[in-house]
Amino acid sequence: MQLQNEQYEFSGKTRTISLALIAVGVICVAVGFLTGDTERTWANLLLNNYYMVLIAFAGVMYCAIQYVAQAGWGTNILRVPQAFMSVVPLAAILLTVVLAVGLGTHQLYHHWADPALSNPESPSYDPLIAGKTSYMNVPLFMLRVVGFMAIWGFFAWKLRQFSLKEDFEGGLRYFKKGIVYSAIFCAIFNFTFPLFAFDVIMSLEPHWFSTMFGWYNLAALWVSGLAAIGLVVTSLKEKGYFTAVNENHIHDIGKFVFAFSIFWAYIFVAQMLLIWYANIPEEVTWFYKRWTETYKFWFWFSFVLNFFAPFMLFMTRDSKRKLKTVKYVCLLVIVAHWFDLYMMVMPGMMGTGRKFGYLELGTFLGYAGLFTFMALTALSKAPLYAKNHPYMEESLHHHI
């Protein structure tokens, strides 16, 4: 099979819709602030911004893993995760702004960031929080979050640059460099991401702790990122792009999503089962909150949507090879992981005052539009295939 030169053009309906979604998001957030629903708005901003950061870095991790494993099958879709990489700066800056302003206005993390909690003189003194201040304090928190994202972002920038340079210069030089950078990135990212998840999400409920929580978030990052890649590839293929992608590549993406939705469920159950079984008061609080009347349905709904739905829909070989099925299951997994994050963020921020309405939907749509706009703009700026990648030939002949 001969490789055609393809160039994605980001225009027309897709562009209009993504811009409209951004507008919807901005309006919803503005309405949320103006009507005085500030805590709920901050919770939604944090949730969706965190989700955007997850998917952007999932693109980096996908590329890094393809390089380190020297995987050949997915070389012709490599530009999609590379487009996700270019969302990294914006996503990281937005998250930093949300965290900084949220901390400054005492809307986010006030369960540990409030200085009165660690002041023995104060009536609200909390010895447990006071004991954690050497790690959980505002300057160190911001330093960690920003520092981690900056380090990961450096690798994202480098890996994309290597691939774009390879297009012009060819040869093995950039591929070999890419392997070295990817290996370093994998080692750094996979050990620092759990800390990042502890900081950004777990510290919403600072009395609770679980060493599994970081891996749980990493599993969510990876499966939702793969689903996003699958969604972009299948949608573009439906529009006539990606002529070099055939059902074997679609099958592999399907297998990836299938496998890692099971992996996510495995981590989820591993965390829940041990805490439920041991029944230690300081550990069960997190699940206790999520098993109250307010959240019980949503907790199990999220589990069913994230595990049983892709498990059943993707079980047969044929369903993973059909473009339409893969597209809709990927979309389902993306929505499902929003619910997963909803269950992580909302009980800590909103308590029993859980709400689900225009603000939740609007903010999600806004961020989805922003991500789509940024990623597809980046995709349209480079050729659709990394034509000088040494494994391109292998990818074109991929057959399973």
Next chain:
Amino acid sequence: MNKYAVALYDDEDVLKSGIKQLQSAGVKIHDVYTPYPVHGLENLVGVRRSRLDIAAFCFGCLGVSCAFLMMWYMITYDWPMDIGGKPNFPVISFIPICFEMTVLFASYGMGLTFFIVNRNIPGTTPRIMDERATDDRFVLAVPLTASDDQEAVNALLRDSGAVEVKQKEAAY
């Protein structure tokens, strides 16, 4: 007893082009036996896709039901047990055992199904056209009926690149 014309090839590429040549000559191929999996051979010969995965699914379902019933019978129905103050019907703690039993039943069931279907169970005759198919020869079998001209089939097989052609009578 069925009669077969058996052709032996010494190279997978010769085998593949030979199959194409035989098919265009209208020869019906019974099956091909190779020392290692040859990519794309199933599609070429037109072998139906293995249904072993369906068997695995059924055994998995059986496994999960057995595990669930067993634990329900032991912990909830026969002698309600209080373990660490947990309820008598602790579905969450059933999960790991259900998972393990699913894997156990699916893997053993799949292995057994594979052996039965391939006649590798003691007491059955294994399908061996030529023993060298486990070593260095690619073996192709063509069914022969009484009306077939054996010499013509042999000539076609030799023509397609076979290094050796012979007849075999088999119970399968």
